[in-house]
Amino acid sequence: MTQKRHHRIALLLGGRSAEREVSLASGAACAEGLRAAGYEVEEIDAGRDLAARLTAARPDAVFNALHGKWGEDGCVQGLLELMELPYTHSGVRASALSMDKHLSKAVFRAAGLPVAESLLASPAEIAARHLMPLPYVVKPYDEGSSVGVHVLREGANAPPQVQGALQERLMVEAYAPGRELTVAVRAGEPMTVTEIVAEGWYDYDAKYKLGGSRHVVPAEMPEEAFDAAMGIAAAAYQALGCRGVARADIRWDDRKGVEGFALLEMNTQPGMTPTSLAPEQAAYLGISFPEFVAWMVEDASCRR
Structure with a gap:
């Protein structure tokens, strides 16, 4: 196997947010994928001693598999910037904006994107x-x-x-009525559209438990509407200044055609669990999970 630009990877997982369990699952999957791709991975449960553990690990790059507060809102990103460590996913500003749904909506409105009141x-x-x-x-x-x-x-x-x-x-x-859609965006390019079919509200269990929802990849919808959803996701990614892989969540009232969209939010740290949406879209495009997470690490080299 060819030598990787970044061989030693510190993988951040767990953390202190309400989404700790999801992050542990994401991190475990990503660690397995990165090792399969030939990387040396040290898993770090991100606590108060994170800076010291990163200093001791001396990684070439950091894979951020944290979700929620402190890991997804710009805090950890700021620490990694101070330590001059390349890291996956979006930077400080885009992470903070995306996590704050009120501020990100203001950005989306300014960009002319459809959002719910x-x-x-x-x-x-x-x-x-x-x-x-x-x-x-x-x-x-x-x-x-x-x-x-x-x-x-x-x-x-x-x-x-x-x-x-x-x-x-x-x-x-x-409440934005209609069908639940999501579009992963990689380096500014939308990947495809997934429709999420769940019984009732697409809640925590529907997202993360096996069988909690059904994912239709690609979504079955008219080409014009499909392209519109892809365009909304790409524009949201650009408006916030995202990097790496992010994912837009969108509602679509198909009775209104291309006028029926409502952009709910942009996730700068999309889930990477066995039931997660971004890896499914990568697989649909012929990108294996190890290739997908390896791309994220090599993309981090652009941060310097």
Whole structure:
């Protein structure tokens, strides 16, 4: 096997966020893939001693398999910048913007991309009355993987009781009806469109448990709409300044054709578990999992 540009890889996984278990699964899969591709991998559970462990490991590059706060929001990226270590996925600014759904929506609107109406409010305000017409969604504006999401459907008499929420403010967002789509973007190029078919809400279990949802790759939809979804994902990636691999989550009301799209969010650290969407899209394009994660590591060499 030819010598890799970056041979010694520190793989960050676990961490301290609500998505720790997902990150452990992603990290284990990525470590296996990287070793199959010929890399020497040291797995590091990212805790308070992360800087010291990275200094001791002396890696050529860092594979970031963290999800959620501290790993996906620009914090770890800032540390890696200070340590002058090349790392996978997006940089500080794009990571912070993508994790903050309120700010990323402002960026998407400025870029002319379709987004659902939303606002930020305190848990007390949300629990007191309906802040927008039903149906709507209440969710943390800075978490991923459908953590802490409440869906208020037509006919709901009372608003959600979220007084125990840890965040001072939550996002209230108009429910975007239609089909659940996702598009992974690699180096600015959209890969394909996947439709996610789940029973009811596409929640945490539907995302990560085997059999929790069915993925149709590529999505069965008219070519014009398919191309429009790809274009929205690529434009969102560019607007936020993403790098490496990211993934756009989109809703599509097929009754409205190309006018029926709503961009929900951009994930700068897409899941890499056995049921994850980006690896499925890579496989559809003929890219094996070891090739996919190896590409991410070699792409990190551009960070210097």
